[in-house]
């Protein structure tokens with residue numbers, strides 16, 4: 001099988017978020033760039049699929065030079081080769097253009113059976129690029145798959161389970177298809193030392209913007225930047241919610257114990273009724 | 280482009296309309312109708328859905344477009360994508376909105392790509408500029424930041440909206456019902472639903488609930504989760520969980536609250552034996568009042584809650600639950 005994984009790099013959102021001086025973006029100075037955590041699940045699912053059915057795993061990623069590090073990480077986990085759509089000047093690119101460009105490079109790379117993407121990127125958090133790639137390619141997708149139940153390459157179909165609001169659903173989908181991955185569908189492996197060594201030698205194809213053929217896919221160099229976007233960020237705020245922080249503790253040690261338990265429970269109920277007015 | 284603002288109804292597995300649909304209708308009316316100078320319209324996609332038009336009218340829909348089609352009986356991606364795309368191409372609404380449910384997330388980005396629209400996901404505020412451009416607010420960066428997104432020159436302007444972000448306000452209208460026939464070629468349906476199961480539960484749904492009680496890894500077992508259910512039932516609350524609790528098998532995946540799981544913003548969120556990770560807070564950090572019960576005074580959640588008790592849940596929860604019960608039974 002030919003298995004593709006669309007992998008992105010993201011800012012590590014565990015860190016404190018600061019707004020840049022322009023007021024319409026997040027200050028990335030000093031922020032760590034990591035493989036998008038959801039994409040780790042996508043890479044793992046792809047490698048497991050290859051281990052079961054044979055074939056190859058190809059990573060596709062778009063972004064500036066720094067994303068090569070993330071691509072190498074995916075190769076070290078066990079992917080076979082990668083395509084890097086490279087340009088440093090697209091910080092204002094919108095999701096639509098990202099999906100379109102990635103889909104067009106996928107088309108050029110030949111036949112494939114299945115594509116895995118993350119459910120969303122944790123910095124921008126749009127959660128739309130995966131579905132848009134499927135639409136551009138004219139293939140079916142199943143989003144937010146909690147479990148790939150079965151892939152049958154001979155019959156050209158896959159069975160996936162997804163959790164829906166108030167229940168769950170099992171979907172049979174024809175291959176080729178695209179699957180978007182939430183967390184917890186598998187346990188992403190760490191790259192082993194030999195894996196990291198091998199990754200350095202695996203094929204990585206660079207596609208500069210000039211080679212994309214923007215006009216053929218209805219874009220212009222302009223439409224990749226802020227000027228041609230469909231949606232742009234005009235302001236970004238980092239709200240500080242002031243919490244009351246009224247924490248009831250024990251006398252001798254932090255934990256309430258013995259008789260303190262009853263009075264703590266009573267005090268909390270009172271606060272919720274009289275101060276917060278929520279019960 | 281017409282001046283219509285569309286709200287596509289979000290249907291539950293049992294075929295009834297999800298609350299977020301009414302919230303979106305009300306908000307569209309309040310924030311967008313005057314700016315665009317057009318009516319707020321409902322859209323119903325499904326099988327045997329015509330009878331629901333009146334309910335959309337109750338919340339201000341002046342027109343309801345209905346596509347009745349057997350292939351739309353259960354939600355399926357391609358059927359919905361085809362039906363909505365065809366309607367949009369024919370009528371050219373200015374704005375198209377639906378709920379950011381699992382279904383909305385599944386087909387809205389695809390429809391936008393198909394009709395050449397701009398789209399944003401999971402808006403918590405919707406508004407428009409004087410020159411009729413949609414402008415929304417949403418969360419980003421694990422819900423730590425709130426960007427304002429402005430739509431540029433592409434129509435329609437599409438967005439999903441987060442459930443429980445707006446008030447549903449009744450504004451009864453008798454909507455004009457417009458039946459639209461859309462042909463859906465069975466050959467175009469490449470995803471087939473082979474099983475769809477609703478969870479039997481009398482509890483409110485997480486994303487719609489006014490109060491939520493949630494349990495974390497510290498509960499220790501599926502059996503122990505009964506403490507959370509008991510408190511929740513007394514409060515009429517929905518029950519949530521952390522990923523660690525779901526991973527450990529204490530409760531099913533659809534109870535997960537957080538960056539991956541459900542986004543909730545109830546008036547009251549009670550976090551029991553939950554450490555307070557960034558990813559969990561991404562799904563509940565905008566709750567009005569957050570209460571924590573945790574035995575570790577250093578747990579990060581104590582830095583970002585309103586009220587808390589440092590204590591063992593097995594000591595604290597029973598007397599707390601008992602007191603809540605007696606208080607609520609008096610009033």
Ligand SMILES: Cc1cc2nc3c(=O)[nH]c(=O)nc-3n(C[C@H](O)[C@H](O)[C@H](O)COP(=O)(O)OP(=O)(O)OC[C@H]3O[C@@H](n4cnc5c(N)ncnc54)[C@H](O)[C@@H]3O)c2cc1C
Pocket residue numbers: 006007008009028036038039060061062063064087088089090091092093094095096098102116117118119120121122123124125126127128129130
């Ligand atoms: C500060 C900053 C600087 C940026 N600079 C550049 C730049 O110089 N050049 C550039 O091309 N882009 C750049 N981007 C865009 C960025 O790489 C993402 O493509 C974009 O943020 C997509 O966001 P989204 O919320 O739409 O993705 P989502 O829809 O939430 O992503 C869903 C899934 O789509 C896939 N995906 C999304 N984006 C990509 C991608 N770029 N490559 C591979 N898979 C992807 C992943 O599988 C991901 O899990 C920048 C973004 C930021 C925030």
Ligand SMILES: Cc1cc2nc3c(=O)[nH]c(=O)nc-3n(C[C@H](O)[C@H](O)[C@H](O)COP(=O)(O)OP(=O)(O)OC[C@H]3O[C@@H](n4cnc5c(N)ncnc54)[C@H](O)[C@@H]3O)c2cc1C
Pocket residue numbers: 037038183494495496497498520521522523524535536537538539540541551552553554555556557558559562572573574575578590591592593
């Ligand atoms: C990509 C990605 C997505 C994720 N998405 C989500 C998500 O959607 N939702 C989510 O929740 N997590 C998510 N996570 C996981 C998240 O990082 C945390 O691991 C998780 O939230 C921790 O859950 P917890 O608080 O139950 O467990 P822990 O962090 O282990 O905390 C358990 C707490 O229970 C307390 N405790 C133990 N025993 C008792 C007792 N007897 N009485 C009182 N207190 C007790 C402990 O002091 C501790 O604070 C995600 C992670 C990743 C990488």
